[in-house]
Amino acid sequence: MQPLPPDVPHADPKPLYASRTKIHPRRISGSFRKLKDVMLWGFLALYHLSPWLPWDRGANKPDQAILFDISGKRIYLFNLEIWPHDIYMLTGIMIIAAVGLFMSAALIGRAWCGFACFQTIWTDLFMKVEAFIEGDRNARIRLDHAKRGAKHAIWLMISAFFALSFLWYFGDAANQTRELFSGEIGGWSLVTFLTLMAMTYLMAGFAREQVCFYMCPYGRFQGVMFDEHSKVVTYESWRGESRGKPGKNRDFENRGHCVDCSLCVQVCPTGIDIRDGQQMECIGCALCIDACNDVMEKFGLPKNLISYDSAHNIALRSGAKKVGTLSKFWRPRTFIYGFILLATLGVTSYALHTRDLLEVNIMKDRAPFYVTLSSGQIQNAYTLSILNKSNQTRHYSIDVNATNQPSFQLIGQDDNHIRLESGKVTSLRLLVRGEMPKDAYGTLPLEITLRDPRHHPIKVEETVFNGPK
Incomplete structure (x- = not known):
């Protein structure tokens, strides 16, 4: 590495840790x-x-x-x-909140x-x-x-x-x-x-x-979500500089409008000087705008020397940009954010309105897989765990269907009607009996259907009916 030439000044070393300077924000109205x-x-x-x-x-x-x-x-x-x-619905809500925050940053900064x-x-x-x-x-x-x-x-x-x-x-x-x-x-x-x-x-x-x-990560990466059309708290240096204390005659013809009163710094809850440009520490509270507008009004000067506006609009007003239109709401960045926001909102809403309020788990007995009755029929046993996730007690009936047209019995009940309490799991023992067709090779598809009082199928679960091969 080559040493710096003698005429290049060395930067003053900065301390790794800086002690905190306590901030006492000034009250302001506006x-x-x-x-x-x-x-x-x-x-x-x-x-x-x-x-x-x-x-x-x-x-x-x-x-x-x-x-x-x-x-x-x-x-x-x-x-x-x-x-x-x-x-998954909470995941959707978190995505909606995150994209909504990104979109608000692109539109109105922090x-x-x-x-x-x-x-x-x-x-x-x-x-x-x-x-x-x-x-x-x-x-x-x-x-x-x-x-x-x-x-x-x-x-x-x-x-x-x-x-x-x-x-x-x-x-x-x-x-x-x-x-x-x-x-x-x-x-x-x-x-x-x-x-x-x-x-x-x-x-x-x-x-x-x-x-x-130091603790919130949003201030660190929020600049990535800004573009020149994002509205942020901005000092119009082209109008405010060169700054200085006002003279006795209050003549602002050959100088900037900033009177260097430091009120914008005194009211800032983070203690920054917005006149130094956009900074990570700025939280966009806009209290400096209220303070500056009060001063501009006292001196009879146009307001909004500090304004909540986009860099693009300020460049147009200052003459840095000769042609162009004011910042628009819809642009590629906000369109993408808006599309993602609406898509996630739509998917989450659809999932919410179509979610299954009845959860059925079927556990088939494995020891043994089946029992051969004295009549020659095959019997399989199942445990049904049914969760009613609705906020009301529900009444259903259970049907069992297979190609061998089996009969079934709910242990401890006189018929196939069940009552499901709201928010509770109901456990049922189900016995299914039937013949085993020779071409089934020991396994037969079986459907267990829950029907509402109008006999409409509400839930259909598939399992198997086992027998000798």
Whole structure:
């Protein structure tokens, strides 16, 4: 390797680990701040109130619309019941969520991070508590090393409420609350409660933007999903530079519109300067737009020096691109995302509406395979395990069909009618008797059919009828 020539400066070595500089965002008002507040309170209400939505689940189940029943191995979502056998539906839901996130990134950048991510929502809520108790940015900086017991007490209460709300999704909400306050809660419920409480307190109270920087992978690869038509928070440098403090006469004729007030940095929850260009740390909350628009209005300058727009549109406004049209919603990237999203949604919906609510497992006795009766007929024995995955008790009849026209008997029952309880497995012993045709070579196909009260076939399962060769 050749050494650098003397006139080439060596880059200053950067430390491998950088200490965190605590960020104290400044309060701001504006359209994006109002939108964040709507999303904040809306998602919090959705999260905390959803477990209390009533839904009749019958006996021995909490009457909740949304319930993750660990002991019963089921997920209840209103009228939908998801069993372990239906895990493919959860896969479809995850694909829909992922592609939806990719599509939103291609259209509106990291708006999910800035407005809907739960890390952002809880951090924003904790910051509101912090500002209410300690004051705005400058006051919090002065109190940075003071004891603030009231703030941490409220943070812990919010964290506890979040953890309790999480438990509501996994059992009777009222009973979970009673057990917590009476001290009867224990086992995994207590471990889950304490873990979530501690994680919420630490992540929203202390880690904050560090979660976005280092723990969340989305910020690392989100640039791959952007193109020049993706709407992101952008500083219009062509209009803002050269920046500088305004003079007494406030003349902006021969200079940029940026007055270098640093308000865009002060309100940023991740502490970046958007004027340095698009950065991985930007979560797209757009609070810097509200701050900058306030300043532009005070100086009588056009708003949106910092805007939520695409690089393509900004290039058109700046004159960097002489010809072209404004960014469009539908383009190859969004078309592909939209197609995948609709296709996955369609396949998942079809699978949901056509899934089998009756599961039948047939286990044939193997010791012995068959028994020769005194009448000369061959008898085979089977164990039927029938799972009724619907939310209602069902009544069916059983038929057995084969080329030898066998007779059959359900052990312990007077006829071939069965009653299947909702969500339960019914086990039946079935004896099938018949002649074995000489050309069957010891094996005969056998069909076991379940019919509804109108004698319509609901489920047909195939097995074999064995006899001597």
